[in-house]
Amino acid sequence: MSKHGEEKYKRKFQSGKIGDLNANSNDSTHQLSIHIRHGHNKFWSESILPLTLCIACPFLVRSIVFICDHSHGSIMEFFSHILFDQTMTLKQVLVNFFYFQWHWPSALIIISFLLYAVIMTMLIPGDEYSGPITDTGHVPVYHNNGFTYYVISLILFALLTVLLKFNNISPTYIYDHWEEFLSTVNTFAFLLCFLVILKGKYMxxxxxxxxxxxxxTDFYRGVELYPRIFNIDIKLITNCRYGMLAWALLSIIFCMKTFELHxxxxxxxxxxxxxxxxxxxFFWWES
Structure with a gap:
């Protein structure tokens, strides 16, 4: 949607022609309301639950890897290691399940891929389209270039794979260092979320x-509905451009590694x- 179109939406919004909006909608300082809870319910829902999820989710990811790599895919053997293996020290438990290791080669791949997603999203042309108007009258604007981005990325990955093979390198390096990669991406995700919270609170x-x-509560629930940095939509980049493309490439990489091994x-x-x-x-429907 063009700037003229967005202004048109805002004028309609301010004149009351769009939807049934509450009395605070026209206030320029309006913020999304927060559901207030009291007593123990508030403590559990806004403190214990977010903290539990922040701790449990990385632990779950590391546990799945441990089950596959060190417990022969057996959940029972995994619990046997955790509960009854007296040779496993507390340090080993922390390293295997809770320690956020920063593996620089993995970090370089993650950051480079993120920069690639940002740059390609900005450079690839596409028609403007608008998202739904919010309670405050804001209309998010995007560029319709998701499918083109996806196809170009798969082609570039194929060319990169051929180039790496000529130099006796393989994208399956990620598979070979999967534990370090997962630990690094978890660490990176926590850092990114913390920066987004700071940005949302103060800018x-x-x-x-x-x-x-x-x-x-803010870390778990988020602060902004449409966070942007340098006019780059963070949700679009992390969820659609980075996350969904990474899913596709990792599927290919793991398939390649399976062929190498078996x-x-x-x-x-x-x-x-x-x-x-x-x-x-997914990318086709986005367009």
Whole structure:
């Protein structure tokens, strides 16, 4: 949507022609309301629950890797290691499940991929389209270039794979260092979320933001509805451009590694192809 179109929406909004809006909608300092809870319910829902999820989710990711790599895929063997293996020290438990290791080669891949997603999203042309108007009258504007971005990225990945193979390097390096990669990406995600919280609290992009005195609540729930940095939509980059493309590329990488280890297998190929079909549909529907 052009600037003229956005202004038109805002004028309609201010004149009351769009929807049934509450009395605070026309206030330029309006913030999204926060559901206030009291007593123990507030303590559990706004402190204990966010803290539990922040701790449990990285632990779950590391546990799945440990089950596959060190427990022969057996959950029972995993719990046996955790509960009854007296040779496993507290330090080993922390390293295997809670320690956020920073692996610089993995960090370089993650940051480079993020920069690639940002640059390509900005450079690839596409028609403007608008998202739904918010309670404060803001209309988010995007460029319709998702499918083009997806196709170009797959082609570039194929060319990069060929180039790396000529130099005896393989994208399956990520598979070979998967534990370090997951630990690094978890650490990076926490740092990114913390920076987004700071940005939302002190430099919000729009009036669609909410903040509380509880940092755990803000970390878990988010502060801004449409956070932007240098006019780059953070949600679009992390969820659609970075996350969904990473899903596709990791599926290909793991399929390649399966072929390297075990030769051709139907299951790996079918799983990879089904994932790519789903993600192709996602990017196509976005357009």
């Amino acid at each position: 919000p992009s729009t009036n669609d933001h909410r903040s509380s005195s509880n940092w755990l 030769g051709y297998t139907d299951s790996a190929l079918v799983s990879c192809l089904l994932t790519l079909v789903y993600l192709t549909k």
